[in-house]
Amino acid sequence: MSRLVLRSALALVLAAVPGAIAQAPAQLAARSDVRAVLDAIRSTNEWTLQQQVALCEIPAPPFMETARGVAYRAAFEKIGLANVRVDAVGNVIGERPGTGSGPTVVLAGHLDTVFPEGTNVRVKNERGRLTGRGIGDDCRGLAVVLATARALQSSKIRTPGTIIFVGNVGEEGPGNLRGTRHLFDKELAGKIDYFISVDGIGDGITSRAVGSHRYRVTYKGRGGHSYGAFGNPNPAHALGRAIAAIADLQVPTSPKTTFNVGIVRGGTSVNSIPFEASMDVDMRSESATSLAALDAQVQDAIRRALAAENARWPKATDHLVVAIDTVGIRPAGTQPDSARIVRVASDAAQILGWSAELSASSTDANVPIGMGKPGITIDGGGSGGGAHGLDEWYEDGPRGWLGPQWATLIVLSLASNR
Numbered sequence: 001m002s003r004l005v006l007r008s009a010l011a012l013v014l015a016a017v018p019g020a021i022a023q024a025p026a027q028l029a030a031r032s033d034v035r036a037v038l039d040a041i042r043s044t045n046e047w048t049l050q051q052q053v054a055l056c057e058i059p060a061p062p063f064m065e066t067a068r069g070v071a072y073r074a075a076f077e078k079i080g081l082a083n084v085r086v087d088a089v090g091n092v093i094g095e096r097p098g099t100g101s102g103p104t105v106v107l108a109g110h111l112d113t114v115f116p117e118g119t120n121v122r123v124k125n126e127r128g129r130l131t132g133r134g135i136g137d138d139c140r141g142l143a144v145v146l147a148t149a150r151a152l153q154s155s156k157i158r159t160p161g162t163i164i165f166v167g168n169v170g171e172e173g174p175g176n177l178r179g180t181r182h183l184f185d186k187e188l189a190g191k192i193d194y195f196i197s198v199d200g201i202g203d204g205i206t207s208r209a210v211g212s213h214r215y216r217v218t219y220k221g222r223g224g225h226s227y228g229a230f231g232n233p234n235p236a237h238a239l240g241r242a243i244a245a246i247a248d249l250q251v252p253t254s255p256k257t258t259f260n261v262g263i264v265r266g267g268t269s270v271n272s273i274p275f276e277a278s279m280d281v282d283m284r285s286e287s288a289t290s291l292a293a294l295d296a297q298v299q300d301a302i303r304r305a306l307a308a309e310n311a312r313w314p315k316a317t318d319h320l321v322v323a324i325d326t327v328g329i330r331p332a333g334t335q336p337d338s339a340r341i342v343r344v345a346s347d348a349a350q351i352l353g354w355s356a357e358l359s360a361s362s363t364d365a366n367v368p369i370g371m372g373k374p375g376i377t378i379d380g381g382g383s384g385g386g387a388h389g390l391d392e393w394y395e396d397g398p399r400g401w402l403g404p405q406w407a408t409l410i411v412l413s414l415a416s417n418r
Contacts, residue, residue: 024413025348034412037151038405044147045401049130051075052143052394053123056132061119062174065090065111072111072167075146080153081165087187091179092167096152098415102160103193105415107148107407109141109380110171110179110199110364114388129395136394137387140380140403141198142167147404148411161415164188171199171364176328180364184371194341194414195375197364198407201384201394205345206377208360209369211332212284213295216325217242217302219309222318223275233309233320235277236266242305243279249297256360257285257294280327286360288332288370299324330362331370341374341414348409352402378406 028034041048060068072092076084081094092111098104113134115121123132132139149165168179184192199206219235219242243261251257259281266277281298285291302322310319335342337358349356361377368375381403384394 042401048147056139065169089182090169096163098162100160105194106164108166109145110138131393136201136384144198144380144404148407159415180367195368197377202379205356206361207335209366210362212330214327218278218323220276221320226271238309239277245301255287257290333369
């Protein structure tokens with residue numbers, strides 16, 4: 001974006017949006033030193049893309065983020081951040097200390113991907129289209145965090161509040177947000193005033209946290225020969241009863257609430273009564289109340305299926321039992337549209353030429369939102385698709401640098417005053 005266009009956008013925002021809080025990003029962007037930082041992000045955009053590719057080519061399966069974390073720590077140190085460290089769970093942290101008692105702002109991207117060990121992580125560049133597993137989710141976010149930190153460190157801008165840059169572990173499914181939980185519960189407990197995660201591509205704001213409850217349900221019994229032991233309760237039959245009951249549940253469409261039996265296991269041969277059978281169940285909702293209600297219904301269906309299968313074989317001497325193990329719990333909640341963090345992010349997007357859509361998703365921002373604290377997730381700019389797939393791709397397009405420019409305006413505004 002040219003400086004002339006930027007100034008025109010500023011004039012429109014200042015004229016249309018009253019109030020000091022709403023104007024904060026516009027006031028910052030009108031400063032010559034801030035404009036210089038935004039221009040630097042644009043002029044070093046190729047460096048940002050190089051970081052994105054280099055990080056993507058370092059494998060980082062769930063719970064195996066160490067190698068990528070080592071590279072990220074080295075990048076933080078080279079940029080010149082203070083107090084660079086790796087915490088107890090593997091989060092990589094670097095700080096830009098404030099000059100006073102302003103708020104502490106965290107800008108984070110997640111290190112982990114969904115892909116298992118051994119996945120080919122080479123990135124192909126075909127006429128500007130980068131194709132690679134994790135290139136968007138979340139190597140784009142990691143690159144945006146680095147670009148923001150580098151641009152600020154190269155400037156003379158100081159903020160009253162401290163800005164903390166993070167490459168966190170454990171965002172994807174099995175990680176259960178363990179990295180961000182650790183930040184809020186231990187490493188930075190009581191210190192975070194604003195939390196912004198950069199996750200994926202585009203120009204949206206995630207302000208509503210889709211919560212989830214995930215369980216592994218296992219029915220266990222004596223098993224036996226399908227003919228000789230006929231009459232023993234069957235774990236697979238109990239599992240089938242439970243799945244059928246869950247499938248018939250009615251859930252609200254608003255707030256959107258969902259359930260899914262995604263994995264089914266069990267059995268050793270066609271002529272054997274299984275000694276156990278299990279399923280993985282996923283439930284999601286934007287509403288904590290709706291999610292809790294669905295959870296209760298699913299657990300009731302699981303136990304009714306157990307009782308029904310045991311009752312079906314009254315002469316059996318061994319009854320089935322069921323174990324319900326938690327796979328993951330993610331909190332649900334909503335960040336109000338009027339919250340300062342949402343207003344600042346929206347206003348900063350408008351200054352850069354777009355209207356950021358507010359949406360719901362499951363991200364690292366679930367943690368602060370679920371705690372009632374200021375937190376959002378923003379996209380990292382550019383365009384792409386195929387997230388979590390073998391053909392995941394990213395294109396910077398004509399204005400890909402707007403992602404790190406957006407993140408920079410947001411953190412500068414939030415770290416300037418409360």
